[in-house]
Amino acid sequence: MKYIKFAMAIGIFFLWSCHSDKLQKEVASNSFTYKHIVVIGFDGLSPDGLKHAETPNFDRLITEGASTMQARAVLPTSSSTNWASMIMGAGPEQHGILSNSWERDNFVLPTVVQNEPYLFPTIFSHIRKANPNAEIGTIYHWDGFGRLFEKSAVSYDINGDSEDETEALASAYIKDKNPDFTFIHFDHVDHAGHEFGHGTKEYYESVAKADELLGKLISTIESSQLAKETLVIVSSDHGGIGKGHGGASLAEIEIPFILWGPHVKKGYHIKYPVYQYDNAATVAYGFGLKLPIACIGKPVLEAFEGNEISDDYAIIERQPAPIIKPEAVLSKVAGGLFVNEATVSIESIASEGIIRFTIDGSMPKSTSGIYTEPFKVSSNTVIKAGIFKNGVLISSISDAYFRIREEKKKKPVGYKLFYLKDLKELPSVLGLEPDAIGTCFEFTSDEVAEPIKSNTVVVFSSKLIIDNEDDYRFSTRSDDGSKLFIDGKEVVNNDGDHGIKEKSGKIHLKPGTYNINVHWFNGGGDGWLDVYYANSQFTRQILPTSMLAL
Known part of the structure; x- marks a missing residue:
């Protein structure tokens, strides 16, 4: 009996092995290869930017190629982490580049494999290994x-001073060298996001500028007679929310991914998920190479002619989320602080479906109330809304935080503001004279009267009123670092130089009054801070002024 079972196991293993080998060969081989591949990356370019800006050249590539606006960056949505993932075909768990502070001599998580000391191998080194004479430019x-990346793996390595110079250098290089592989990075869109905010006129103007630069590069490829042998991939490292990025919202994590060139399906909408690390794998596929086992990226086979991909898990096609008004502006969430009562309205910009919503902070369901007209709230309320069709949610969820205060309520939060230098984390301000002092209703940078400059620290203080014994979870959502203390005990540590990021901590509290302090700093740009709480009775909501006292 044991022999029969063993023989059956051997047979099954043999069949599986044959099938596995066949799959590997299918993934590794293709009926064509490209002579040239150009990857063009725009730092901070979001699908929203392409939707609202004037982008005839992006539109052309989308019409003539294959694309998705729902590719996903890796977490955290910081630049170093995602550019590394793009060129390494691996995620931060593999390459260990967890933030913009990473250096080869300054890291927390070591790479799982390395080509050069402390560096996960990149697509540049794989191409160089396969073809020692390849012309490779960055x-x-x-x-x-x-x-x-490995400097030894590239033939041409130059840092442009501006977006225009970067394009000029890249175009000249393509004309002069007809390179095998060219990687081009632009940073100006991200600059606009940080300075003016995603979704602003200035941000969309920077996307229009990106379109102009893209058009010049495509013109160079075509005029150099390379287009018939060139694959072009256009993508981004992350999107953004407000004036930052680094978090896990769809606005930050979703990125465009566009392929254009011979053998690419024309006008094709990619149906299956694409991830940041699939970029390097797709380049390898285009050159007929196979990435090492340590890589997790997969080529986007679906985008190429002759490849018909099908399984049960296509990307969920979402309608736009409802807009709860007053709507979110930059990093400020929808809702707001109102006197006595607030009027809530919800708008749909979806092409189909109905709005269902809740007023207790729970996720909307097919049985939740249908929105028909504006309504009023007179107490602290968390509203969530989504678009439903035939009982199925077809959008992401919108949320809004309405807080109500009495007309005679005095501002219960005091703050001290300090203008310092070279901040990468929260400093001690003991013994320092504040540059300004003030008061506000809530723990938020939005109420600080003075300018939030680069290298600003604000220390907020108030009394926290607790009516019911419970486990309380507090969180700070900030850009850059923040900490929250209750009676001198650190409850939340969200410190560091980062974009919008939320961290939380839990503490058991009995009825009474407690000292509560929030320390926050802004290293560069405008920054942001707000504070949330939740317990067994209340869903996560902004810590309201009604729970604070002088």
Whole structure:
């Protein structure tokens, strides 16, 4: 009996092995290869930017190629982490580049494999290994990109001073050298996101500028007679929310992914998931190469002619989420602080479906109330809304935080503001004279009267009123670092130089009054802070002024 079972196991293993080998060969081989591949990356370019800006050249590539606006960056949505994932075909768990502070001599998580000391191998080194005589160029606007790859693997390595110079250098290189592989990085869209905010006129203007640069590069490829043998991939490292990025919202994590060239399906909408690390794998596929086992990226086979991909898990096609008004502006969430009562309205910009919503902070369901007209709230309320069709949610969820205060309520939060230098984490301000002092209703940077400059620290303080014994979870959502203390005990540590990021901590509290302090700093740009709480009775909501006292 044991022999029969063993023989059956051997037979099954043999069949599986044959099938596995066949799959590997199918993935590794293709009926064509490209002579040239050009990857063009725009730092901070979001699908929203392409939707609202004037982008005839992006539109052309989408019409003539294959694309998705729902590719996903890796977490955290920081630049170094995602550019590394793009060129390494691996995620941060493999390459260990967890933030913009990463350096080869300054890291927390070591790479799982390395080609050069402390560096996960990149697509540049794989191409060089396969073809020692390959012409490989990197032209990048952000100098930080230059530390993410093996210098020995590239033939041409230059950091442009501006987006226009970067394009000019790249175009000249393509004309002069007809390179096998060219990687071009632009940084100006991200600059606009940080300075003016995603979704602003200035941000969309920067996307229009990106379109102009893209058009020049495509023109160079075509005029150099390379287009018939060239694959072009256009993508981004992350999107953004407000004036930052680094978090896990769809606005930050979703990125465009566009392929254009011979053998690419025309006008094709990619149906299956694409991830940041699939970029390198797709380049390898285009050159007929196979990435090492340590890589997790997969080529986007679906985008190429002759490849019909099908399984049960296509990307969920979402309608736009409802807009709860007053709507979110930059990093400020929808809702707001109102006197006595607030009027809530919800707008749909979806092409189909109905709005269902809740007023207790729970997720909307097919049985939740249908929105028909504006309504009023007179107490602290968390509203969530989504678009439903035939009982199925077909959008992402919108949320809004309405807080109500009495008309005679005095501002219960005091703050001290300090203008300092070279901040990468929260400093001690003991013994320092504040540059300004003030009061506000809530723990938020939005109520600080003075300008939030680069290298600003604000220390907020108030009394926290607790009516019911419970486990309370507090969180700070900030850009850059923040900490929250209750009676001197650190409850939340969200410190560090980062974009919008939320961290939480839990503490058991009995009825009474407690000292509560929030320390926050802004290293660069405008920054942001707000504070949330939740317990067994209340869903996560902004810590309201009604729970605070002088």
